[in-house]
Amino acid sequence: MNAVTPLLQETKFASAAVRRLSAGQKTALLNRLADVVFENTKAILVENQKDLDAMPDTDPKKDRLLLNEKRIGDLVESLRVVAQLPDPGGAVLLERTIEQGVQLRKLAVPLGVVGVIYESRPNVTLDVASLCLRSGNACVLKGGKEAHQSNLALVGLIQKVLTEFDIPAAAVTLMPPDRAVVNELLTATRYIDIIIPRGSDSLIQYVRQNSLVPTIETGAGVCHTYVERTADLVKARDIVVNAKVSRPSVCNSLDCVVVDQAVADDFLPMLVDDFIKWDVEVFADEEAFRVLASVDFPALQRAELSDFGREFLDYKCAIKVVADLDEALSHIQAYSSRHSEAIVSRDPAAIDRFLNEVDAAAVYANASTRFTDGGVFGLGAEIGISTQKLHARGPFALEKLVTEKWVVVGDGQVRW
Helix, strand or coil, X not given: CCCCHHHHHXXXXXXXXXXXXXXXXXXHHHHHHHHHHHHCHHHHHHHHHHHHHCCCCCXXXXXXXXXXXXXXXXXXHHHXXXXXXXXXXXXXXXXXXXXXXXXXXXXXXXXXXXXXXXXXXXXXXXXXXXXXXXXXXXXEEECCHXXXXXXHHHHHXXXXXXXXXXXXXXXXXXXXXXXXXXXHHHCCCCCCCEEEEECCHXXXXXXXXXXXXXXXXXXXXXXXXEECCCCCHHHHHHHHHHHHHCCCCCCCCXXXXXXXXXXXXXXXXXHHHHHHHCCCEEEECHHHHHHHXXXXXXXXXXXXXXXXXXXXXXXXEEEEEECCHHHHHHHHHHHCCCCEEEEECCCXXXXXXXXXXXXXXXXEECCCXXXXXXXXXXXXXXXXXXXXXXXXXXXXXXXXXXXXXXXXXXXXXXXX
16 A cells, blocks of 8 residues: 555545535535636646547547536536535434433434546546535545546646645545556555446446445446337437437447337338438347348448447447337346436336336436436536445435434433
8 A cells, every 4th residue: 555545644634624614615615616627728628638639539438538618617517506505414314312311313424535436537527526525525536547637637726726725635636547556445444435436347347346445336337228119209219319329428328229129110210310420330139130231221230149238338339129018128127237228108008117117227218318417417416327226326426425423412321
């Protein structure tokens, strides 16, 4: 632990100063940070361009890495939204006096030091820092080397604002980009209270298998949309296209279209024009291949078994034709990452079964999976989308960055 122990010790010490901030002080701090980020837009873009120049244009992660004036503007607005959210720390969850006259209160309190390991998304730096500070936590950030210049610029601005508010700069600490640091963080049980990996499935699985620090997964998104036999096919086309092409590099984008055999001949050709426009490559099962080949869809491959359950993060998707709702549910159960799943249907009974039986953090009827997002859900921002079932599930945001503490007050009572 020699390399990063001093940094972690400083962050642990700084976490007490963050806990002492009042709700009003946190609001003022985050609003000030929003001003500073906006004022330094050009400087941030200069550093971000250094990262972009080092990444090949063919890398699908480049869109995640990109910052521009609009995206920075969105981050500034997100900071202001988080600043106005109710502070979850200090909330009284339960209050009672037990028989012996001892007073009990159960309070929501900050987790302490939150460690986040993430890859090529500099927006995560601001999202995590703002959510942690608003909830009274310090944070340790381990970004990927591909976004290091962007992250340095953003953390520099955060630390500048922290010192203006007499908070140690180490309350938000950026770790070196070396991969070796990951293993040191995963064993830092004295200094980090929780680890959250955000990125590829390989990163998440590595953290799960090697962390001694309690972990919350923000899982990979293998997302399906099932076009049921009663679906409005025009709406289904629009939903599928949006879920696939609007931003394919993010975890709530579509990976597999599941189509009822009764509408496959009519529906699949409806995708062709949009998929050609966006250069979407399709990995089709035998029935889908037959239909799309008959209309000369150019970017067509025969699906391998490994193409189902695959998170593409690119302009690619699999297509599976099924006999009925039962087969659709079985396919999704077998290959879902339990992130976001959708049905397009006009049959209330089919919709009800799908919403009740599909095991995922977010389930949709007649809407795109692209809505799974903390900001869109009104949570201000998110650290990621949790696909596990303990503590947090779905957009992992402000309300979940706390734990519980029992406060017990007596007047000399003892128990024998």
